[in-house]
Each structure stands twice: as structure tokens, then as C-alpha cells.
Amino acid sequence: MGKLTIGCFASLVGSTNLDFAVKLSAAAMEKGHKVDLWVSGNGTMISIKDQRAFKDYSSLEKPLKELMAKGLNVTACEACAESRGYHHDNTLEGVKRFSMDWYLGSCFDADRVLHIGGE
Amino acid sequence: MATTKLGFVVTRPGYKSENPKLALTHAIASQSVEIYLKDGDIVTADIAFIGDGVLNCIKGQKAVENYDLNSTESHVKMALLLDLNVLVCKEDLERFGMTESDIVIDAPEFGADMEVKVVPYSEISQMMEEMNHLLFF
Numbered sequence: 001m002g003k004l005t006i007g008c009f010a011s012l013v014g015s016t017n018l019d020f021a022v023k024l025s026a027a028a029m030e031k032g033h034k035v036d037l038w039v040s041g042n043g044t045m046i047s048i049k050d051q052r053a054f055k056d057y058s059s060l061e062k063p064l065k066e067l068m069a070k071g072l073n074v075t076a077c078e079a080c081a082e083s084r085g086y087h088h089d090n091t092l093e094g095v096k097r098f099s100m101d102w103y104l105g106s107c108f109d110a111d112r113v114l115h116i117g118g119e
Numbered sequence: 120m121a122t123t124k125l126g127f128v129v130t131r132p133g134y135k136s137e138n139p140k141l142a143l144t145h146a147i148a149s150q151s152v153e154i155y156l157k158d159g160d161i162v163t164a165d166i167a168f169i170g171d172g173v174l175n176c177i178k179g180q181k182a183v184e185n186y187d188l189n190s191t192e193s194h195v196k197m198a199l200l201l202d203l204n205v206l207v208c209k210e211d212l213e214r215f216g217m218t219e220s221d222i223v224i225d226a227p228e229f230g231a232d233m234e235v236k237v238v239p240y241s242e243i244s245q246m247m248e249e250m251n252h253l254l255f256f
Contacts, residue, residue: 007254009141040145041137080141100148104162105155107252108123115254117131117138 001032002111007103009118011042013057017116018046022060024114025072036110038103040077041118044084047076049092061092068094075102120159125149126250127164129172133191134182139175142166142256143194150201165204165250167243172256173211176222176235196226199233206246207237 006025010017018039025035039046046060053059068074078097081087091097107113127146133139146164153161168176175191182190198205207222225234247253 009138009256041141099151100145101152102155103145104125104149104152104164107125108121108152108156108160108162110252113125113252113254115252115256117256118136118141 001034003034003036003109004028005036005038005103005106005110005113006116007038007040007113008043008116009039009041010116011119012045012051012060014042015119016058018043018060019058021114021116022046022063022067026063026067029067029070029072034071034073036073036075036106038075038077038106040080040100040103042080042084043118044076044081044086047074047081047091047095047097048086049090064092065094075106077103122161122163123252124163124165124250126247126253127166128247128253128255129166129168129175130170130255132171132174133180134186138256139172139191140194142254143191143198145254146203147194147197147201149203165206165246166198167206167208167246168211169208169240169243170211173207173215173217173222176207177217178221178223192223195223195235196229196231199226199231199235200229202231202233204246205233205235206243207235208240208243209237210240212237 008021051061075096149164180190180192182188
């Protein structure tokens with residue numbers, strides 16, 4: 001089985017890029033692959049806990065928690081998160097926070113890298 | 120010992136989205152990635168500005184004065200200081216009526232030895248083929 005590294009820089013609300021990244025993560029894990037998900041820029045919005053689900057806005061807290069429980073490795077860019085006021089105490093449990101070199105380290109031994117830029 | 124080559128391809132203009140600056144900061148992070156790797160393993164970062172992305176390289180940016188932000192120009196210079204390979208598409212520069220004299224080429228004030236290379240797209244394409252992974256910003 002392989003390793004897939006996904007970097008997503010798009011916001012939780014406003015595009016469905018993060019929805020796609022999470023669905024792709026689920027599909028890859030279903031096939032037995034290891035998945036690292038790096039979120040940076042506006043993508044760090046997914047790391048905030050207590051998202052309220054509305055039908056008009058993407059809400060990924062529930063599927064993200066389910067996937068992390070199955071082994072999805074989610075890391076948010078710490079500087080990007082802090083600059084937006086997303087602090088450690090309102091970060092979703094299980095989401096790690098590191099600097100940008102973490103993403104490059106994950107790319108190092110990834111079989112495939114899918115980078116989804118921001119808006 | 121292994122090397123993974125990452126190509127950062129910047130296609131968007133600066134300041135209207137965060138992407139170009141994030142491309143540069145992530146590429147610069149290649150200098151500290153060793154903490155996540157085994158001894159001897161490295162990640163290299165090459166940067167290419169194509170399409171509207173070449174506008175990020177215009178020199179004399181006043182981001183500090185106008186927005187109190189580090190300019191994308193200063194990030195390009197930092198990349199040069201760290202000896203990253205920075206390519207700018209010649210054809211796309213010409214499309215904007217620009218030449219090498221309009222963009223940042225070197226950074227002697229940063230102590231950088233590397234220079235930005237203005238090259239035909241064919242050379243950027245060749246660089247991209249040599250990479251293990253491409254990241255488009």
C-alpha cells in the first residue's frame with residue numbers, strides 16, 4: 001500500500017476543495033493507503049473545533065474525526081492558524097500543529113502528493 | 120540517503136491571494152525539514168514563476184509601506200539567500216511588456232550568491248519533469 005500526502009490551502013467555507021480532500025482521504029484509506037493531510041492558509045479553518053453544521057456551509061468536523069480515528073494524519077500550519085486566531089485551545093482534538101517543514105517532510109516519502117492551492 | 124525534489128510552481132499574482140507567498144514560505148521550509156528526516160535524507164525546492172505569477176517578481180514592491188507586510192519580493196530574495204533555484208518564465212514576462220530589468224534578479228543586500236534565472240518556458244518544463252512532485256500555487 002502507498003502513502004498519499006494531500007496539501008489543501010482552500011477554506012472550509014467558500015469552496016468545496018476541503019470537502020474533496022477529505023473525501024479523497026477517505027477513499028484512499030478505504031483502499032488501505034496511508035494518508036497525511038496538511039492544511040495551510042485558509043485551509044486551517046478545518047482545524048477549529050465546535051463547527052456548527054448548516055446545510056448551506058461545508059462542515060467537516062464529523063467526517064474528519066471519524067477519519068482521524070481510523071488513522072488519518074491531519075496537521076495544520078501553526079503560523080497560518082495562529083494568524084487567524086485559531087489557537088491551540090480551540091483546535092479539534094487529534095489535529096496536530098506544526099510549521100511548514102512538516103509538509104515537506106511528509107512529501108519526502110509520499111508515493112503521491114496532491115497539492116490543492118487556496119482561493 | 121535519498122533526495123526528494125519538490126517543484127513549486129507559482130501561477131497567480133501576488134497580494135490578491137495568499138498562494139504566492141505560501142509557495143515561497145513552504146519552499147524556504149525545505150531548509151529546516153531535516154528534523155523530520157533520517158540523517159542524509161534531503162528535500163530540495165525549486166521555484167518557478169509562470170503566467171500571472173511572474174508579477175510576483177516585480178522589484179520595488181512597497182508592501183511594508185502600504186500594508187505593513189513583508190513583500191513577496193523579500194521572500195524571493197530570501198529564497199536566493201538560501202540558494203534555492205528560482206526560475207521566471209521569459210515568455211510570460213514579455214507578455215506583460217517586462218524584461219529582466221523590471222524584476223528582482225539578485226539580493227546582494229541579503230548576502231545571496233544565487234540569482235533569479237529568466238528562462239524560456241521549455242526550461243521550466245524540463246525542470247518540472249525532473250521533480251518528484253509538483254505543487255501549483
